[in-house]
Amino acid sequence: MKVLCAVKELQTRLCKLHLAPVGFVPTMGALHEGHLSLVKSAAEQCPVVVVSIYVNPTQFNDKNDLKNYPRTLKNDLELLEKVLRESDIVFTPDNKEIYPEEDKREFHFGNLDNVMEAMHRPGHFNGVAQVVSRFFEIIEPDIAFFGMKDFQQLAVIKELVKLTGSNVKVTGNPIIREKDGLAMSSRNVLLEPHIRNNASVIYKTISAASIMISEKEIAEIKTFVKNSIGKFEGFDVEYFDIVDDTELTPVIKRSEMQKGKRYFACIAVMAGKVRLIDNIEIGLV
Numbered sequence: 001m002k003v004l005c006a007v008k009e010l011q012t013r014l015c016k017l018h019l020a021p022v023g024f025v026p027t028m029g030a031l032h033e034g035h036l037s038l039v040k041s042a043a044e045q046c047p048v049v050v051v052s053i054y055v056n057p058t059q060f061n062d063k064n065d066l067k068n069y070p071r072t073l074k075n076d077l078e079l080l081e082k083v084l085r086e087s088d089i090v091f092t093p094d095n096k097e098i099y100p101e102e103d104k105r106e107f108h109f110g111n112l113d114n115v116m117e118a119m120h121r122p123g124h125f126n127g128v129a130q131v132v133s134r135f136f137e138i139i140e141p142d143i144a145f146f147g148m149k150d151f152q153q154l155a156v157i158k159e160l161v162k163l164t165g166s167n168v169k170v171t172g173n174p175i176i177r178e179k180d181g182l183a184m185s186s187r188n189v190l191l192e193p194h195i196r197n198n199a200s201v202i203y204k205t206i207s208a209a210s211i212m213i214s215e216k217e218i219a220e221i222k223t224f225v226k227n228s229i230g231k232f233e234g235f236d237v238e239y240f241d242i243v244d245d246t247e248l249t250p251v252i253k254r255s256e257m258q259k260g261k262r263y264f265a266c267i268a269v270m271a272g273k274v275r276l277i278d279n280i281e282i283g284l285v
């Protein structure tokens with residue numbers, strides 16, 4: 001694999017290789033098995049894969065979160081070395097390469113701007129859209145690989161592709177979990193030990209909620225989720241919603257759920273000082 005940090009170098013290399021389809025895996029580093037599963041799928045489908053490692057400042061609505069975001073480039077490169085091939089590229093740009101000028105673009109995602117993450121992290125998806133559209137412009141990938149853990153992000157990126165008329169095919173890969181069920185996330189390394197010990201309660205509870213839907217109303221399930229997680233010291237549910245997979249409109253009553261649509265229970269939890277998200281598909285009642 002080649003490690004490149006300049007846009008020009010990257011474009012020249014892709015031009016020289018002249019391989020297609022070009023796969024793209026955007027990351028902010030601090031790589032784990034979840035990222036590596038995306039990279040492996042990309043490598044199975046594409047003769048050249050670009051993995052970006054870039055902590056994008058415009059998507060952080062909290063300065064401390066940006067400051068504390070884990071940065072582990074040396075380890076990331078060692079992990080990638082094991083799964084990438086000679087033709088593949090790791091792109092590690094700095095802020096000047098990505099934003100030679102301040103990015104003032106504003107994206108509007110309709111209902112996706114009014115639910116869940118968008119309500120709790122103002123400006124977050126605008127920043128994600130800025131950086132992802134910039135990467136698409138630079139790399140011109142054929143297929144981009146995202147994780148389903150960031151469920152709303154995946155819906156936003158699909159909408160971004162429609163809005164910008166891009167030809168990139170966007171795919172979502174299943175969540176990869178730790179042995180105890182905690183969804184893998186770069187932020188997990190920031191969890192204090194006593195919080196980490198109890199963090200499996202998040203997946204256990206949403207799994208239970210996904211079964212309860214056959215006999216309980218949504219309001220009752222929400223109370224169950226809030227209480228089951230909230231009883232652990234340091235844990236606080238920010239939101240728990242059951243939404244369809246396209247508009248992401250929260251379902252209020254079970255009777256609103258329609259055959260032929262897919263539904264997911266999505267959650268955000270403050271676990272000590274770290275904010276974690278997760279989701280699970282909900283079978284129809």
Ligand code: PAF
Pocket residue numbers: 026027028054056059128131132150153
């Ligand atoms: O999911 C992430 O890690 C980031 O939001 C992404 C897609 C790499 C954009 O910075």
